[in-house]
Amino acid sequence: MTAEAKTPQRTKHRTRDAEATKARILKAALNEFSRNGLGGARVDVIAEKADANKRMLYHYFGSKEELFQTVLENAYIDIRDAEQKLDLDHLPPKEALERLVRFTWEYYLKHPEFITLVNSENLHRAKHLKKSEIVKIYSRRFVSMVDTILQRGVASGEFRPGIDPVQLNITIAAIGYYYLTNRFTGSIIFERDLMAKEALEERLRFNIDTILRLVSA
Amino acid sequence: MTAEAKTPQRTKHRTRDAEATKARILKAALNEFSRNGLGGARVDVIAEKADANKRMLYHYFGSKEELFQTVLENAYIDIRDAEQKLDLDHLPPKEALERLVRFTWEYYLKHPEFITLVNSENLHRAKHLKKSEIVKIYSRRFVSMVDTILQRGVASGEFRPGIDPVQLNITIAAIGYYYLTNRFTGSIIFERDLMAKEALEERLRFNIDTILRLVSA
């Protein structure tokens, strides 16, 4: 099952490197948590995947839940950072919005772990995110991003006024997130492969269309 | 925590009733699975909540996974049945669509277990749903329902042609499902109580608007 997993040859003497070990544990934890959820993830498996001793995991992160919280925080920081880099303020409103819809879709597609992590966190009523101050700070910048696009669009007459940026934000996420998180049950119920190349492209086009129709004047 | 749980007084001699016991187990399982997911659910807890012996659970359902499959099947059958009862064919297309959006939203709101169950099933790559023939049959009727509305709307000139009923179906589900399944993380990130009465009403209005704008000619 994990034949190729122990990539770094298990030399008896690996040079000591706290940061590297931490990073390996974090990477393995992200993988295991996203694959099986917080409840289904196994601490022993994380340690093994990280080619680290379980004792190190507890030394650096304290407990399974604290490790989960760190992994979750990192995941949120990563997506928010990527969003900021989009630099939408220099684009015409319509193009900015289209680009955001496309980005959101492609990010979810490239990082299915993010979706699974968020699902797991909601199953636990966001108890870990509640404690995370850093995520709250990042979130504010994100919400105001869409707000700015919306305002510019209204000013130029392209968008209709009165749209709640939070509702728009949620909708942009929803139409991509739902499709991808429920891709397995969806493929059965709709009797088509939702993950086929053309199906994915069609969905992205549909989503851009949905959002533009929603905001158009 | 479960002070009032053992509602039926634990008389030493309860009259024997296989169907009632089965039903109690199923109800308790739905509760436990939706609260904690398949992995997080505990068989002992289900038995206790059902006020039944764990052996009965294995006698009637075989294993934890088979019990989960039954619970999941029942949940799908319930929502499909409710949808059929909407009787949308006798309504003008626009009203029919609005009613479907409203129904979907309210069903998710009333039955959060359904959402959690579906999430759990997707974490397991739909391995249980794959085996369920009955759900596939029910799904077909459901997809054709939206297709019919769409066709009637195009014929009357109210809707634009060329809309894929599957994409529309997915979108209707998505804008409600995402909001509700991520209500905990969402309330933190957007710094507002997404479950407040006015917030829910606003979201429903927004969703109806989104779908009508999407299909309008």
Place this chain on the structure above:
DNA sequence: CAAACAAGTAACCAGTTAGTGCGTTATCGA
């Protein structure tokens, strides 16, 4: 009404789980 069967129960088991106690070894500043 007795025997056959189904419903129901308690105690138990083997494997797993998150978490630790304690000893070893590499690294680095003095």
Place this chain on the structure above:
DNA sequence: TCGATAACGCACTAACTGGTTACTTGTTTG
């Protein structure tokens, strides 16, 4: 080079987990 510190690892455990064994008790029917 020495000794302090931090990285690392083995082996353990107490509690838990899904599943079972062996049994009792109620119900039905020839």
